[in-house]
Every structure is written in structure tokens, then in C-alpha cells.
Amino acid sequence: MNSYINPYAVTMVADSPESARAEFIRKTYAHLAGAIAGFVVIEGLLLSLGMGQVALEILGTSRYSWLLVMGAFMLVSWVAERWATNGSSSGMQYAGLALYTAAEAVIFLPLITLAIVITGDGSLLLQAGLITAAMVLGISAVALTTKRDFSFLGGILKIGSFVVLGLIVASFFLPISLGLWFSAAMIIFASGAILYNTSNLLHRYQPGQHVAASLSLFASVALLFWYVLRFLMSFNRN
Numbered sequence: 001m002n003s004y005i006n007p008y009a010v011t012m013v014a015d016s017p018e019s020a021r022a023e024f025i026r027k028t029y030a031h032l033a034g035a036i037a038g039f040v041v042i043e044g045l046l047l048s049l050g051m052g053q054v055a056l057e058i059l060g061t062s063r064y065s066w067l068l069v070m071g072a073f074m075l076v077s078w079v080a081e082r083w084a085t086n087g088s089s090s091g092m093q094y095a096g097l098a099l100y101t102a103a104e105a106v107i108f109l110p111l112i113t114l115a116i117v118i119t120g121d122g123s124l125l126l127q128a129g130l131i132t133a134a135m136v137l138g139i140s141a142v143a144l145t146t147k148r149d150f151s152f153l154g155g156i157l158k159i160g161s162f163v164v165l166g167l168i169v170a171s172f173f174l175p176i177s178l179g180l181w182f183s184a185a186m187i188i189f190a191s192g193a194i195l196y197n198t199s200n201l202l203h204r205y206q207p208g209q210h211v212a213a214s215l216s217l218f219a220s221v222a223l224l225f226w227y228v229l230r231f232l233m234s235f236n237r238n
Contacts, residue, residue, distance in 0.1 A: 012205065024213075031213075031214035032214040036221070052109050056113055059110055076100070093212065097214065101218070104222050118236055150200075151200060153196040193223060
């Protein structure tokens with residue numbers, strides 16, 4: 001009896017030949033590196049144009065300004081992810097990654113400006129970048145070399161993200177301080193997100209979706225960098 005092969009079945013990267021899996025991972029991390037480089041270039045351009053001070057002044061007009069920025073960022077992120085997962089157009093996928101990279105650069109602008117003001121130079125940025133890079137390399141090595149399934153983290157991260165969002169929103173209306181220990185907890189949360197997304201590279205995406213995979217990883221890396229930098233800033237103030 002001949003086995004039936006469904007021509008409409010979706011083939012994930014995990015079901016592809018080993019060479020195809022290796023190529024997918026290589027392309028994903030190459031695009032991740034490109035997104036990080038693009039982030040640095042855009043951030044440097046915005047800072048050189050003096051937009052950092054402008055961003056701080058805008059956020060200083062109202063305590064709720066940051067809520068509006070967060071809402072706009074979440075909307076742009078949703079659009080960018082939809083574009084990046086568009087399997088019918090590679091141009092749309094790259095547009096999604098580019099849009100998300102630019103959005104990250106914009107939302108990071110006031111934080112990076114404050115980090116520079118605190119020390120008078122970019123030393124905190126360098127420290128945060130090196131710590132983030134070391135953590136990403138270590139977490140990625142664990143996920144890719146052990147080949148363990150960390151999909152169980154998905155539910156934990158989803159619940160955690162709602163809790164975190166609730167705490168952040170509540171901090172605008174209640175006397176809640178999200179300082180050093182909150183940043184430390186978020187570093188752990190972001191590390192879990194990187195572990196989860198790295199583990200799911202082969203099981204969540206189809207061949208050719210390396211752009212979407214790199215966007216997912218970039219979002220987790222950016223989250224980790226954000227809270228590593230915030231932790232260093234809080235520690236420096238203390």
C-alpha cells in the first residue's frame with residue numbers, strides 16, 4: 001500500500017533536511033545581526049540630530065506620554081510582525097523587519113539619552129551591550145546544543161507578559177516603583193524569551209521564514225538590552 005503524501009501539508013524547518021536546517025539558522029542569525037546593526041545606525045543618527053533631548057522633552061510634558069508611546073509601539077510591532085510573516089512576499093517580510101528595527105530605535109531613544117546623561121559618555125551603553133551579547137550567546141548555545149524542547153516556556157511567558165504589562169500600566173496611576181529589582185526580574189524574563197524563541201526556531205517556522213524568525217529573536221534581545229541597561233542605570237544611581 002502506497003503511503004499518501006499531502007501536497008498541502010506545511011513543512012516546518014524541523015522536518016527539512018539537515019543542510020536546510022543549518023541554512024535556516026545561519027540566515028536567521030545573519031538577519032538578526034543586520035537588524036542590530038541597523039538599530040545602532042538609526043540610534044546614532046537620531047542622537048546626532050539631537051532627537052534624544054527632543055524625545056525627553058516630549059515625554060516630560062505629561063506622565064501619560066509614555067503610555068501613548070507604548071501603545072503606538074505595540075501597534076507598530078503588530079503590523080511589523082504581520083508583514084514579516086507574509087510568506088508570499090519577501091519584500092514585505094524585509095519591510096516588516098525594517099519597520100520593527102526603526103520602531104525599536106525610536107522607543108529606545110529617551111532611555112539611551114538618559115544613560116548618556118548619567119555618566120556623560122557611552123560607558124553604560126557599552127557595558128549593557130557587552131552583558132547582553134554574552135547572555136545571548138550563552139542562552140543560544142544552551143538552546144541549540146542541548147536540543148531540548150523549551151516550548152513549555154510559552155505559557156509561562158504569555159502569562160508573565162500580561163503581569164508585566166499590568167504592573168507597568170499600574171505604575172502610572174499608583175505609587176508603585178519599578179526600580180532595580182523589577183529590572184532584575186525582567187532580565188530573567190527576557191532571558192527566558194530568548195531561550196524559548198531560539199528553541200522554537202526549527203519548530204515554529206517554515207523554510208523561507210528566516211526574516212520573521214530574526215524579528216522574533218531581535219525583539220527578545222532588545223527587551224534584554226533594555227532591562228540590562230535600566231538595571232545598570234538604577235545601580236549607578238544607587
